Amino acid sequence: GPLGTPPERLGDAERIEWLKFQDDMPWLRQSDRHIVGLASQLAARTNEVDCPLSIYTQLRLCLSSMGGTPTDRSRVAFDPSEEDDPADEFLN
Numbered sequence: 001g002p003l004g005t006p007p008e009r010l011g012d013a014e015r016i017e018w019l020k021f022q023d024d025m026p027w028l029r030q031s032d033r034h035i036v037g038l039a040s041q042l043a044a045r046t047n048e049v050d051c052p053l054s055i056y057t058q059l060r061l062c063l064s065s066m067g068g069t070p071t072d073r074s075r076v077a078f079d080p081s082e083e084d085d086p087a088d089e090f091l092n
Contacts, residue, residue, distance in 0.1 A: 001030040017043040027076050035065050
């Protein structure tokens, strides 16, 4: 199914990042929720004044895993014209 709404465990800044990822990467699905949650937490940390460089490194790895870099996006099989199958709600 679709990625869905941010989990309750995320703070306000992290939820904003989640929604940005959801908007920027429409191919993300429900099975990606854990990596999107982690990426949201890391992205929110980059707004801090003293953000360690390791946060950026980890965020880049998450983005790569989600198909969020130009190189990785070229490997994403996503057709925005495809609609969700209504039967998925009942069969999956």
